[in-house]
Amino acid sequence: MPKPLRTALLLAPSAILMGVFLIGLVRLVSSSLMIDGQFDITHYVDILNRPDYVQMLGRTLRTAALTTLFSLLIGFPTAYYVARYKGNRNFLLLLIIFPWLVSIVVRSYGWMVILGPRGLINSFITWTGLVERPLRLMYNDFGVILGLVHVLCPFMIIAILSVLMQIPRSLEEASMSLGGRPAYSFRTVLLPLSLPGILTGITLVYLMATGAIVTPLLLGGLRNTMLGTEIFQEVMHFFNYPKAAALATVLLVTALVVVIPIQIFERWLARRLREGESH
């Protein structure tokens, strides 16, 4: 068998799967732009004309941005601690990877048990007598963002950790021994070198937060919808597929507008770091 034919046969299964996906993507966008076979942007005009939709878009962006920010703020120190840990690092990895691989529906449900009116926190504070009635810890933005950060921050930790493990400790020590203060050596050595991992983490967490359904629905309820939960309701309760397709396209655009520039920057950065190595 000639080699090009063998290559084609090897590629066929994965190419078919990706082809199905990419054709679906094109059909999604085109179905949102068609009404009765005619080009029509009515669905988009409707979305932008409804104040509740505009508000929901704002809530989605705000929630995703806050989730990404908090994941970074707690993810970086955690990754740093694990990367520099001298004892049994495998156990620490287990504490990150095991929860990461447990279904998000189970983890979100776990937060319902913790935050709910008869949950861990409320049982404790009503028992101590600090408050008389249980606090409302979920079905609000607090619950949603807490849940999303918990569900998504392993992506951030793993992305940053994989970069930090490659930065030799000696590099930091060198900068310190040359008289750099910790903050200075963080800014000039650690941060630039770990930037590729940070960018990967930001990309993944932002993407998953904008398109999340399960966590916002379980911890936020049906009232304060986000793009993902709104799409879910259009499909499951109203069977309005063209509207869902238009919302999904809006979701794609809001995600890619942020993600593609980050990806381009990351590639540029990777090239610069590689050039730096060869000097």
Added chain:
Amino acid sequence: MITRLIALSVLLILPLPIVIVVLSSFTSAGYLSFPIHGVSLRWYGEFLGSADWLRVLGVSAVLALIGAFVSTAASFGAAWAVVRHRMRFGATYETILLTPLIFPHAAIGVIMIVTLSSLGWLGTFTGLVLVHCILTIPYAYRPIVAALRKSDPALEEAAASLGARPWRTFWTVSLPAARPGLVTSFLFSFIISFDEVTVTLFVVGPHVMTLPVQVFSEVLESASPVIAAVSATLVLFTTAIVFVLDRFIGLQFFVERD
């Protein structure tokens, strides 16, 4: 100091909700609460005594097995073409294989509805398999391609020059060298597929349901502790897979860059 404080709290809190769910599944009360009121196995009895729940568990397990097998095989083919045949545009092809990762899940869900309804597979098991293969390919590809890049093609050339036929070389030299990558891909895809809920909930139907999606819709509608027992079973599956991954490949794999 502050780094350590944040890190230790994060490492402590990450497994916390999972531990709470498992503990609360042993309640004897008819409602969900924590701390639990009385210890019993009644909710496990209800779960394992229900034909519906067991059928859904079966669907999830078979789906994850088939999906993981197809994804691993398809990724192996792609990785072989990219690494061993040094195909043109290999890097571009790799980027395409990873695209499902850079799309928000809710959008993938609608894409899958559009795709499956045009194929007539919406709400069918075949449709679920297709969706899960697409979703797991990015996870399955990386371990295999890493294993192939590590293994030395000179070994295959040596086998061939000693007179081994191509198929024999493949079975006795190439495949064993790629085995750690294949096992990782399979286990990784299996657990991603077994746990997937966000995209799957768009494509399940009245006749096919998966365990995580069933848990999700039950949580939305009721607060019965049987959900905790089912969730604990999902956790048990994950524990088993993580255990095997840790033993055979090492968790270090997840934080390595290629």
